[in-house]
Amino acid sequence: MITLADQLLVLVLLINFVALGTSRLIFSIRAVAIQGVILGILPGLIHPFSWHLVGIISMILVTKGLVIPMLLNRAVRTAEIKREVEPYLGYVPTLLLGAVFTALSFGFAGKLPMLPEHQNYMFVPASMATLMTGFLILTTRRKAISQVLGYLVLENGIFIFGLLLAEAMPIMVEAGALLDLLVGTFVMGIVINHISREFSSLDTSRLTSLKEE
Amino acid sequence: MFSVLQGVCDPALVALVAALVIGCSGIPGLFLRMPGLGQLCATVTTILAALAGLPAALMLLFSSATSTYILSWGLPFGLCELTIDPLSAFFLIPVFLVAAAGSLFALGYWPAAEHPSTERGLTFFYGILASSMAILVTARNGVFFLMVWEIMALSAYFLLATEHEHEDVRRAGIVYLIATHTGSAALYVLFSLLASQSGSYLLPAAGSLSALPPAAMVIATAAFFGFGAKAGIMPFHIWLPSAHANAPSHVSAMMSGVMLKMGLYGIFRTLTFFHDPPLIWGAVLTVAGISSALLGIAFAVAQRDMKRLLACSSIENIGIITTGLGVAMLGISSQNAPLAYLGMAGALLHILNHSFFKPLLFLGSGVIIHATGTRNMNLMGGVAKGMPKVAFLFLIGSIAICGIPPLNGFVSEFLLYFGLFSQLQTSSLVYLVLLAPLLALVGGLAVVAFTKLYSSVFLGTSRSHGAVHPHEAGLTMLLPMALFALLCLLVGVMPQWALRLVAPAIASFMPLVSDIDQTNYVLILNRISMMTLILCAVAIAAALFWRWRLGYARVTKTSTWGCGYQRSSSRMQYGASSFSEMAVSVFNGIIRQKITRPALKGLFPEATTCDDKPSETLLERFVLPLCTVAGVSFTFLRRLQHGQMHVYMIYIFATLFVLMLWAH
Numbered sequence: 001m002i003t004l005a006d007q008l009l010v011l012v013l014l015i016n017f018v019a020l021g022t023s024r025l026i027f028s029i030r031a032v033a034i035q036g037v038i039l040g041i042l043p044g045l046i047h048p049f050s051w052h053l054v055g056i057i058s059m060i061l062v063t064k065g066l067v068i069p070m071l072l073n074r075a076v077r078t079a080e081i082k083r084e085v086e087p088y089l090g091y092v093p094t095l096l097l098g099a100v101f102t103a104l105s106f107g108f109a110g111k112l113p114m115l116p117e118h119q120n121y122m123f124v125p126a127s128m129a130t131l132m133t134g135f136l137i138l139t140t141r142r143k144a145i146s147q148v149l150g151y152l153v154l155e156n157g158i159f160i161f162g163l164l165l166a167e168a169m170p171i172m173v174e175a176g177a178l179l180d181l182l183v184g185t186f187v188m189g190i191v192i193n194h195i196s197r198e199f200s201s202l203d204t205s206r207l208t209s210l211k212e213e
Numbered sequence: 214m215f216s217v218l219q220g221v222c223d224p225a226l227v228a229l230v231a232a233l234v235i236g237c238s239g240i241p242g243l244f245l246r247m248p249g250l251g252q253l254c255a256t257v258t259t260i261l262a263a264l265a266g267l268p269a270a271l272m273l274l275f276s277s278a279t280s281t282y283i284l285s286w287g288l289p290f291g292l293c294e295l296t297i298d299p300l301s302a303f304f305l306i307p308v309f310l311v312a313a314a315g316s317l318f319a320l321g322y323w324p325a326a327e328h329p330s331t332e333r334g335l336t337f338f339y340g341i342l343a344s345s346m347a348i349l350v351t352a353r354n355g356v357f358f359l360m361v362w363e364i365m366a367l368s369a370y371f372l373l374a375t376e377h378e379h380e381d382v383r384r385a386g387i388v389y390l391i392a393t394h395t396g397s398a399a400l401y402v403l404f405s406l407l408a409s410q411s412g413s414y415l416l417p418a419a420g421s422l423s424a425l426p427p428a429a430m431v432i433a434t435a436a437f438f439g440f441g442a443k444a445g446i447m448p449f450h451i452w453l454p455s456a457h458a459n460a461p462s463h464v465s466a467m468m469s470g471v472m473l474k475m476g477l478y479g480i481f482r483t484l485t486f487f488h489d490p491p492l493i494w495g496a497v498l499t500v501a502g503i504s505s506a507l508l509g510i511a512f513a514v515a516q517r518d519m520k521r522l523l524a525c526s527s528i529e530n531i532g533i534i535t536t537g538l539g540v541a542m543l544g545i546s547s548q549n550a551p552l553a554y555l556g557m558a559g560a561l562l563h564i565l566n567h568s569f570f571k572p573l574l575f576l577g578s579g580v581i582i583h584a585t586g587t588r589n590m591n592l593m594g595g596v597a598k599g600m601p602k603v604a605f606l607f608l609i610g611s612i613a614i615c616g617i618p619p620l621n622g623f624v625s626e627f628l629l630y631f632g633l634f635s636q637l638q639t640s641s642l643v644y645l646v647l648l649a650p651l652l653a654l655v656g657g658l659a660v661v662a663f664t665k666l667y668s669s670v671f672l673g674t675s676r677s678h679g680a681v682h683p684h685e686a687g688l689t690m691l692l693p694m695a696l697f698a699l700l701c702l703l704v705g706v707m708p709q710w711a712l713r714l715v716a717p718a719i720a721s722f723m724p725l726v727s728d729i730d731q732t733n734y735v736l737i738l739n740r741i742s743m744m745t746l747i748l749c750a751v752a753i754a755a756a757l758f759w760r761w762r763l764g765y766a767r768v769t770k771t772s773t774w775g776c777g778y779q780r781s782s783s784r785m786q787y788g789a790s791s792f793s794e795m796a797v798s799v800f801n802g803i804i805r806q807k808i809t810r811p812a813l814k815g816l817f818p819e820a821t822t823c824d825d826k827p828s829e830t831l832l833e834r835f836v837l838p839l840c841t842v843a844g845v846s847f848t849f850l851r852r853l854q855h856g857q858m859h860v861y862m863i864y865i866f867a868t869l870f871v872l873m874l875w876a877h
Contacts, residue, residue, distance in 0.1 A: 088859065135865070135869075139859045140859065147858065
C-alpha cells in the first residue's frame, strides 16, 4: 500500500507543476481540487480501516473536491474577471523555480533526522515541495483568486506532513484543519468580493492604495 | 456519587464555576432578539453566581487547606494548575462583589431600550472581564496567566470603547491599548525568566526562589513595570485618567475597583516567590507609592471633569497601597515583623476598602452624569436637591475615601500610620517616620479634592441653564450604591473583623508575621471601633435632633449661597475650578493648569468667558514627544510596509527558507 501512496505523491508533485504552469484560472482550480482529492484518499492507504477514518476521508473529499472548487468557480463567475492568471513572473521562470525548490526540498528532507520507518518514503520531500509551490503561487500571482489557490496548495503541503506525524489522527485535529480551510476560503471569498467591488478589479496590486501613510 | 457531592461542595470549585458562569452570562443576550431580556438574564445570572462565589471565597480565605485543579489543556507548557490560596481568595472578594453590583447598576444606567446597539456587547464583555479577573487570580501557570491577562486587557478595551463614535473615547482606547501591551511585553519577560529559574511554567511556590542571582533583579523590575502599568503606579499611569473617564460608569467602577487591583495582585504574587527580598525592593516600592499618592491626588485636585478626578484619586489610592506594600517589604528585609505586619495589613485592607468606596463613587458619578448630561463640574450644581439619596450615599463615599474616622478609609490608613510611627522606637528604619507627614499631606489634598467635587456638584444651584431637573435614581442604581456604602460603614465600625479578613492573606504571604502577637493590634482596633460607634451615635442623634427641630420651625426654600444679595444668580457661586485654583497653584511645576483669563476693561466689561484645562504633564510632555521622535527615526522601517501582498509573502517565504538552511 505504501508504494501506491508514494506513486500518488508523485502525482501530487506533478499537479504542483500544473498549477504553476497553467495560464487558465479554471484549470488550476480543477488541478488543485484533484490534488485535494488525492490527498484525501492517502490516509485510507496508510492507516488501517476504521469508521472514523471513513468519516474523515469523506469529509475531506467533499470539502476539498466539491465545496471549495464550487465556491471558487462561483467567485470567478460572479466577479466577472478575465479567465487568465496574470502572473508577475512568467510561466517558464516560475516552473523553473518550482523545479529548483522541489529539488531543494528533496535534498533538505534527506538530511533531516527521521525515524527509520519514514526514511524511504516521499512524504517529507513531497510535503516541503508542495508547501514551497504554495508559496510560489502566493508570491508570483496577481489575482486574489490565485492567492486563495496558493493557500490551498500550501495547506495541502502541511496536510502531507500531518499524515506522517499522526499515527492515528485525532478527529479534532482533522476537523480543525478542515474547518480552518473552509473558513479561510469563505473569508477570502468575502475579501475577493469586496476587492472587486471597491477597486472594480481583483488585482491585489491595487491594494497598495490602502497603505497607511 | 459521593465524590461528586464532595466535588460540588468544594468551595474552590464553586468559586471557579461561579467565575465561568459570570463569563458566560452575556452570551444569551447576543442571540435573544428581544432587547433587555438578555441584559436582565445576564444580571440575574451574575448576581446568583456572585452569591455563590462570595461565600466560597470567604470559606477559602479561612480554610487551611487549598485545593488544586488541573486544567487539561493539551498545550506544551506543562501542567495548568488552578489553585485558590488565601491570597487569591482575598482578591476574589472584590471581583464577585463589584461584578454583581455593577451588573445590577447597568440595568438602570445602560438600559437596552435606550442603547440597543451597544448594550449587547457591553453586557457580554462585562461578564468576560469579571470572569477573566476571577480566573486570573487562580492561575498558577505562567502561560495560562498571560492568556487570561490578555483576555482581561482586551475585554476592558472593548468595554471602554463602548461609545467609540466619540473621538475622545477612541483616543483613550488607543492610549490604553498601547499602555497595557507595553506592560504585557514586560510580563512576557517576567514569566520566561521565572520559567528559566524554576524549570517549568508553573509559578514557583511561596518563598522558593532566592533574590540573590542577577536574574531575580530583572524579574522584579519586569514585574514592577508590567504589573505597575496595569495598576497605574505613577510613571505608568498615563492611560488611567482618560480610560476611566471615557468608559461607562459601571465599567469605570469595575476597572478602578477591581482591574487595577489585578496589577497589585501580580506584584504581591511575584514578591511571595522570594524568601529574601533585598532592602532596595521595598525602598523602590515605597518611593514609587508615596509619589503616586502625592502626585495622583494633586492631579485630582486640578481636574474639572468629575470622572477624571475620581480616576486620579485611584492613582492616589493605588499609591497608598503600594506604599504599604513597600513598607512591609522593608519590614521583611530587615526582619522587622511588626512593620511587615502593619504595612501588609494596611495595604491589603486598603485594597478591600478602595474596592468598596471607589465603585460607590463611580456609580454615583454615573447617576449624576446621566441626570445632568455633562462631566464638567463647572456646569453642575444643586444636584442634591433633586436626588438627596444619591447625594447622601456619595457623601459617605467621599468621607470614606478621604480617610475620615467613622468610615473604612480611616482604618487602613491608620494601620499604615501606626506602622510608620512604630519605627520611632526601633533604631533601624527611623527615616520611615518621614513618610507620615507626606501621607498626611495626601489625606489633606484628598479632602480638598472631594470637597471641591461634592460642593460643586451637589451644593449650590445649577450652573448651566440647559441642565434638566435631576430626579432621584431608580432602585437598581441606588441599591448597589447603598450596598457599598453599608460595607464602608461596616468596615469602619468593625475594623477588628476586617483585620481578621486580611490576616490569612498576610499569613500566606510570609511566614515571618504568622508568629507575631496580633492581640495588641486587635485591642487598638477595638478601641477605634468603640470610638467610631460613639461617633456614629452622635451623628445619628444630631440628625434626629435636626429633624425634630425642622418639624417645629417654618421652612422657606431659597437659593443656596445667596450671600445676602437680593437677586443672586448661579454665576456668583464659586465654580469648581475657582475652588481649587489656589491648591493647584502650589503644584504649579507639575500640573500646569492652563487658564485662559479674559482681560476686563472699564467699569462695565462685556460678557466674556474664562476657561481652564488641566494638562497631563507626563503624557503630553514626555510620552507623546518620545513617540513622535520614535516615529520619525524609524520611518525607514515603514518602507517594509508598502501594501503589496505578494512581497509580504516573500518575507515569510524568505524567513522560512533561512530557518531551513539554519537547521543544517
